[in-house]
Amino acid sequence: MDNLKKRGVEDRSKINMHEDYEVKYWIKQLGITKEQLQRxxxxxxxxxxxxxxxxxxxAKG
Incomplete structure (x- = not known):
């Protein structure tokens, strides 16, 4: 389980699709949908x- 108080660089090196706050963070950061992130x-x-x-x-392809 993620430590919600640990949100530094180490915690952001992996994407946990089971944590809503992480999914929201990454889709906003990357400008993609949840489905695209999962793929x-x-x-x-x-x-x-x-x-x-x-x-x-x-993007280059």
């Missing part, structure tokens, strides 16, 4: 860096 995580894993990298690659 990215299914493809590359829950690393925020990997999700950002894949999203950037899709």
């Amino acid at each position: 990215l995580i299914d493809k590359v894993g829950n690393s925020a860096a990997a999700v950002r990298k894949e999203l950037a690659g899709q």
Whole structure:
């Protein structure tokens, strides 16, 4: 379970789709829908860096 008081860099390195506040944070940060975020995580894993990298690659593609 996430520590809600720990929201620093370490906590943001992984995306937890089971925590509503994290999902809301990431869809706002990345400018995508929850469904798009889930598809990215299914493809590359829950690393925020990997999700950002894949999203950037899709934008170029």
